[in-house]
Amino acid sequence: MKPTLPDAALAQLFTEARTHNGFLPNPIPDETLRALYDLLKWGPTAANGCPARFRFIKSPEAKAKLKETLDPGNVEKTMAAPVTVLIGYDLAFYEELPKLFPHTDARAWFANNEALARETAFRDAALQGAYLILAARALGLDCGPMAGFDKARADELFFAGTTIRSLFLVNLGIGDPSKLFPRNPRLTFDEACQIL
């Protein structure tokens, strides 16, 4: 059996990792964004469909467009973050299945079942967004995920003419610990789980 990761790694990934509301000005090099994708891409999705699409919003021009879409409470921290990831889900992800899942005709499972394709794209892009959060933490970055933005407007600004739809945002950078909120509680094991 493989070992449990060292406590410091578990702390960095889970037990001491926090959602950050402020970021230091340190930039994130493009190579770090590529290293991030090269980790998260290995996370599992149904039939290896990999429906998530990522827009790493970094330039002043792209950040100004993003700002238009944000709920007021999310503007300041997002403008301070060196990079914000817009995670989308491609409703036509199944067109890649002949390449991604070559041993059977998985494309046919989705191409004629729009409800299944939509649910799979949405669910598995959410999984991939979670892989991104944990991969970023594994690389020493802090994250601030957000659902509070105008998704239809973000679709127009960032995914026009495509089959990609906006799912959620993640600010990336080095968090400013002075802007953390007190940590909220979680459900207990007995509230959330049963062993059957």
Added chain:
Amino acid sequence: MKPTLPDAALAQLFTEARTHNGFLPNPIPDETLRALYDLLKWGPTAANGCPARFRFIKSPEAKAKLKETLDPGNVEKTMAAPVTVLIGYDLAFYEELPKLFPHTDARAWFANNEALARETAFRDAALQGAYLILAARALGLDCGPMAGFDKARADELFFAGTTIRSLFLVNLGIGDPSKLFPRNPRLTFDEACQIL
């Protein structure tokens, strides 16, 4: 800035981790399932809503019920796994928000907006399912996530009389490397990502 995790940890979590189709008979103690929840519970969700609910299916009786719901291709490996996690999403997760997000009335954001509550529950339980997969790998376990089962029947068998709905399954255990399939390719950075 925090360090990048050691290569061995990145391999165990991402680059060498595989979806397993066979499991060795080694059991998983209940304490390991509690340790698993005590890691994954810290992963972020919108307004700390924590909508996922987990059923750790372990006894012969519970496994026999689960077997009824499985697609034929998922039966053998699931019956071999020492534990299968049924991940559900609670449509009424917002009833816990006065406890989980106590500084504002977040319950009201969802209680009168069924579409938003459903989308949030589904999306964020998927995030939590991904946290479970990576937390299990961090504890040295192997995973086999699956979407191929009768969710309506699983709702009847495992969530009757509740507001919880089935999302996906994850087999847990020590994987049998002889039953791995060849690894499928992933989209390249340029296929899945843009830096803007």
